[in-house]
Amino acid sequence: MSKIKGFCCNYTLSVEVDALKEEGLVPEDLEIERLPCTGRLEVPEILDAFTKGAEAVFVVGCQVDKCHNLSGSYRASKRVKYAKKILEELDMNPDLVEMFFAGRGETEPVVEAARTMASRA
Amino acid sequence: MIIAERKPMKELLEMVSDVKRLLIVGCRGCVAVCSAGGDKEVSILSAALRLGVKRAGGEIDIHEDTLVRQCDPEYIEPLNDKGAKYDAVLSMACGVGVNFVADRCPDVNVLPALNTTFYGANLSSGEWKEMCAGCGACVLHLTGGLCPVARCAKSLSNGPCGGSQGGRCEINPDVDCIWQQIYDKLSSMNRKEELRQIMPIRDWTTAGHGGPRRRIREDLLP
Numbered sequence: 001m002s003k004i005k006g007f008c009c010n011y012t013l014s015v016e017v018d019a020l021k022e023e024g025l026v027p028e029d030l031e032i033e034r035l036p037c038t039g040r041l042e043v044p045e046i047l048d049a050f051t052k053g054a055e056a057v058f059v060v061g062c063q064v065d066k067c068h069n070l071s072g073s074y075r076a077s078k079r080v081k082y083a084k085k086i087l088e089e090l091d092m093n094p095d096l097v098e099m100f101f102a103g104r105g106e107t108e109p110v111v112e113a114a115r116t117m118a119s120r121a
Numbered sequence: 122m123i124i125a126e127r128k129p130m131k132e133l134l135e136m137v138s139d140v141k142r143l144l145i146v147g148c149r150g151c152v153a154v155c156s157a158g159g160d161k162e163v164s165i166l167s168a169a170l171r172l173g174v175k176r177a178g179g180e181i182d183i184h185e186d187t188l189v190r191q192c193d194p195e196y197i198e199p200l201n202d203k204g205a206k207y208d209a210v211l212s213m214a215c216g217v218g219v220n221f222v223a224d225r226c227p228d229v230n231v232l233p234a235l236n237t238t239f240y241g242a243n244l245s246s247g248e249w250k251e252m253c254a255g256c257g258a259c260v261l262h263l264t265g266g267l268c269p270v271a272r273c274a275k276s277l278s279n280g281p282c283g284g285s286q287g288g289r290c291e292i293n294p295d296v297d298c299i300w301q302q303i304y305d306k307l308s309s310m311n312r313k314e315e316l317r318q319i320m321p322i323r324d325w326t327t328a329g330h331g332g333p334r335r336r337i338r339e340d341l342l343p
Contacts, residue, residue, distance in 0.1 A: 042161075044168035051172045086169045089130035090176060 002031035004117050005054040006110070007045070007076075009038045009061045011068050014105040026114040037061075039072025046083040046097055055121035057083075057097045058113045064101060073101060095120055122151035122242075123215045124249045125158060125235040127166065134173045136232050137209060140181060143170070144207040145234070146200065146222075147187035148214035155249055157235055158213030160187045166213065166234060191218025197225055204229035240271070257327030257334065260320065265306035270328075272299035278320040 004027055013032065020026045031054075035041060038061035049057045059080055061073025077099040084094035098117060102109035127133075137143055145163050153159025167183045174181040184207070188196045191214035204210040205228035212219045216237040223231050239251040254271035260278070261268060270276045274284075274292045281300035284291025288301040307313045327334070 043165045047165075047168035047172050051168070051175055082165075086130065086165075086172075090169070090173045092176070 003027070003029040003053070003055045003121055004031070004114060005049040005057045006030065006032045006114060006117075007038060007041050007057075007059045008032055008034050008110060009068075009073065009102075010034050010036055011062055011104050012060050012102040013107055013110045015107045020107070020111060025111050027118040030114050030118070032110075037067070037069045037072035038076035039067070039069055039074075041076050041079060043079050043083050043086070046080065047086060050087075050092075050096075055096065056117040058100060058117045059098070060100045060102050060110050060113050062101065063103060066103070068104075093120070122154055122240070123217070123237060124155045124239050124241040124251075125152050125215050125237045127157060127162065127213075128234060128236055130169055130173055133166070133170065133211070133234060134177065137170065137174070137181065137211065138177075138179075140208040142182045142184075142207045143209055143211055144184050144186060144204060145170075145211045145213065146191070146204075147185075148191045148212075148218050149187055150190040150192065150214070150218075152213060152215055152218075152235065153187075155241075155243070156247075158215075163187055163213055166211075188214075190214075192221055194221075194225060197222055200229060201226045204231070254328070256323075256325070257329075258323065263315065263318075263320065264303045265310065265312070267299055267303050267306060269299055269303065272297075278323060280316070 017030065017032045021028055038059050041059060046057055059076050061076045062068060064074050067073045080097055080099040083097050087094045087096060100109060100113040145167050147158050147160055147163035149159055156162065163185050167185050170181065171183060190196050191212060200210065200222060204226055209230045209232050210222065211232045211234045212222055213234045215235065216233065219231055219233045222229060240253040240255055241249040241251045244250050251271050253268060256270045269278060274290055275282055277300065281298050285298040285301055288298055290296040290298045304313060304316065307315060
């Protein structure tokens with residue numbers, strides 16, 4: 001498992017992660033998992049990423065009012081919030097998981113999210 | 122419904138510190154509806170325990186299951202064999218379910234994952250409020266349907282105490298004085314004169330003060 005794990009909505013990131021790595025835009029130890037919608041993401045998947053070795057986890061979904069599936073990214077943000085609570089209960093830094101929002105096809109916010117989380121790991 | 126909430130992770134991790142094989146069993150009854158112990162919560166707790174145990178340097182093999190209810194014998198029957206194959210069964214049912222599994226499954230080491238809190242209603246998503254104390258001697262017909270046993274901090278039977286100020290309870294300004302609400306409700310129904318009738322001293326034996334309660338309906342007995 002890479003040190004930084006990202007879950008991205010299929011409508012946000014428009015560039016392959018390997019291309020971003022070749023450009024040196026994102027950390028080498030970044031792994032991105034694309035989801036049809038971040039609303040599909042459940043709390044156990046976030047926690048399991050840590051169990052498998054991730055040091056920081058982030059989720060990038062559509063802007064809340066522009067989610068392709070209406071409320072998917074909003075639901076994801078609530079699950080991230082609950083994952084933070086569990087991390088706190090486990091004496092982990094809750095900032096090691098974070099929710100970000102990006103416009104359709106925007107790569108830059110995903111790159112920024114990956115860098116932010118790498119700095120927290 | 123019965124309202125419950127998950128125990129703090131530290132308490133649960135301590136509880137399973139010697140467990141190598143764990144079965145987490147949810148319940149699709151009340152605790153699923155109040156988002157404390159249904160399928161989803163089983164899955165979350167399982168992931169949280171795996172992470173917690175790993176961080177503590179341990180190892181644990183966790184399996185998941187959810188029963189229709191844990192308060193009826195036919196649903197927990199399979200746990201007799203299945204549960205005995207694990208070091209422990211962590212029940213995500215209310216205290217009723219945990220007790221029933223303990224009673225009916227002698228070879229199962231059952232542990233509670235939840236704190237059972239009260240009988241309540243769902244005010245909105247994520248918010249529940251106590252509405253009934255299960256006292257066994259309902260007086261709601263006298264109080265406009267509002268319960269002074271569960272919803273008055275002192276469970277008073279004949280009007281508010283001196284701590285009722287501006288319709289609020291002295292224990293917390295966010296808590297309504299239920300006796301103010303009872304007065305307002307009966308007034309709105311032109312029934313406030315009924316409040317002049319003094320309720321007799323309550324017999325609390327029906328509230329569990331006479332030991333564990335039991336209900337029998339002869340026509341349904343086998």
